Amino acid sequence: MNQVNQRQYKVGVLGATGTVGQRFISLLAEHPFFVIHALGASSRSAGKPYSKAVNWKQTRAIPAVVREMVVQECVPEHFKDCVVVFSGLDADVAGDIEHAFRVADLAVFSNAKNYRRDPHVPLIVPLVNTSHFSIIPQQQRLHAPPLRKGFIVTNANCSTTAVVVPLGALERAFGPIESCMITTMQAISGAGYPGVPSLDIVDNVVPYIPGEEEKIEWETLKILGGLAHADDDDSGSGLLAFDMHAAQPLRISASCTRVPVVEGHTECVSVRFARRPPPSPQQVREALQAYTSEAYSIGCPSAPRHTVFVHEEPDRPQPRLDRDYQAGAGVSVGRVRQCRVLDIKFVVLANNVAIGAATSSIINAEYAVLKGIVSATAA
Numbered sequence: 001m002n003q004v005n006q007r008q009y010k011v012g013v014l015g016a017t018g019t020v021g022q023r024f025i026s027l028l029a030e031h032p033f034f035v036i037h038a039l040g041a042s043s044r045s046a047g048k049p050y051s052k053a054v055n056w057k058q059t060r061a062i063p064a065v066v067r068e069m070v071v072q073e074c075v076p077e078h079f080k081d082c083v084v085v086f087s088g089l090d091a092d093v094a095g096d097i098e099h100a101f102r103v104a105d106l107a108v109f110s111n112a113k114n115y116r117r118d119p120h121v122p123l124i125v126p127l128v129n130t131s132h133f134s135i136i137p138q139q140q141r142l143h144a145p146p147l148r149k150g151f152i153v154t155n156a157n158c159s160t161t162a163v164v165v166p167l168g169a170l171e172r173a174f175g176p177i178e179s180c181m182i183t184t185m186q187a188i189s190g191a192g193y194p195g196v197p198s199l200d201i202v203d204n205v206v207p208y209i210p211g212e213e214e215k216i217e218w219e220t221l222k223i224l225g226g227l228a229h230a231d232d233d234d235s236g237s238g239l240l241a242f243d244m245h246a247a248q249p250l251r252i253s254a255s256c257t258r259v260p261v262v263e264g265h266t267e268c269v270s271v272r273f274a275r276r277p278p279p280s281p282q283q284v285r286e287a288l289q290a291y292t293s294e295a296y297s298i299g300c301p302s303a304p305r306h307t308v309f310v311h312e313e314p315d316r317p318q319p320r321l322d323r324d325y326q327a328g329a330g331v332s333v334g335r336v337r338q339c340r341v342l343d344i345k346f347v348v349l350a351n352n353v354a355i356g357a358a359t360s361s362i363i364n365a366e367y368a369v370l371k372g373i374v375s376a377t378a379a
């Protein structure tokens with residue numbers, strides 16, 4: 001571990017000028033072993049120094065290390081010295097660009113939705129399912145031609161990330177969850193910049209976010225489900241496959257709303273456990289508070305010490321007060337109580353641009369470095 005921490009790993013950021021890209025820059029500028037080496041964005045930004053290309057919206061100043069760095073077109077040639085490439089690309093272009101980077105044998109950690117459903121690409125919320133990294137050798141082997149170093153790892157949609165952390169903690173403590181109802185109150189920054197027009201969101205709640213409910217309902221199953229050899233089903237292929245929580249079917253119903261909050265997604269969640277009798281609210285609080293991620297245990301520097309912070313006050317968590325706790329890397333839960341319809345209900349808050357996006361990618365990449373999944377030298 002010390003050896004890793006003493007090394008420096010060159011990294012690139014695609015979509016470096018966007019909402020998620022700016023968060024990548026802020027976090028990576030102070031990283032103990034990742035060093036920003038290349039920045040990519042659209043042809044509108046390419047060729048300009050970063051400080052001229054970006055419409056900087058972070059509270060801290062643009063880090064000195066990138067101010068004069070020239071933004072490149074998103075082509076692998078400009079990133080060939082990078083050991084890791086982070087992507088905060090718009091989904092309209094992420095598919096082709098990330099594919100080209102993987103073909104060029106680069107390790108891509110993506111925030112976009114394009115490859116989340118690929119059967120050989122893991123969808124990893126690093127506080128929950130780092131075990132899914134075990135599919136990477138298969139992804140590389142089945143690629144034509146086979147890859148030596150390149151792969152794609154995705155992290156989840158920001159609203160999915162918030163809910164799978166407590167759900168994963170509860171399944172670890174009490175066994176499978178059978179059904180789950182989720183209502184989200186999502187921040188404006190989740191839609192990128194400039195996002196929802198102010199005249200649509202100020203003094204308002206928008207009860208529809210295209211594609212969001214389906215993402216929560218589907219992604220949660222991939223993340224919380226197992227990854228096992230398909231020869232269990234007589235296909236004889238011997239390939240690993242995501243089981244989508246098949247061992248205990250999990251029914252999820254999500255309703256998504258956009259609210260006039262700048263950063264931080266709040267979600268009301270009710271769950272029913274398979275086990276009878278279900279755990280009490282106090283047992284749930286204790287299990288959430290005690291939960292530790294493997295990413296933290298193995299020493300990922302950006303993994304939060306407290307994966308889930310459990311509030312006792314009845315009026316917490318709140319986005320303005322709690323979104324920056326642990327630099328936005330953990331999640332905050334409150335109002336754990338009995339549900340009269342299912343078993344237990346609670347409120348969860350996660351920072352959509354931190355653990356909901358850039359921080360997740362960075363912890364995933366830290367994990368991959370510490371576990372030797374990415375090579376120490378670039379493609």
Ligand SMILES: NC(=O)c1ccc[n+]([C@@H]2O[C@H](COP(=O)([O-])OP(=O)(O)OC[C@H]3O[C@@H](n4cnc5c(N)ncnc54)[C@H](OP(=O)(O)O)[C@@H]3O)[C@@H](O)[C@H]2O)c1
Binds near residue numbers: 014019043
């Ligand atoms: N915002 C969140 O909370 C959040 C959370 C989780 C996941 N995500 C996902 O993360 C990704 C980025 O989201 P965002 O909110 O940061 O979006 P954004 O603010 O709109 O930024 C998009 C980025 O993509 C670049 N881009 C656009 N067209 C391009 C092209 N043709 N070639 C190369 N680069 C291009 C933009 O560069 P220019 O500045 O040059 O146009 C910009 O850097 C999306 O896939 C989104 O779904 C977002």
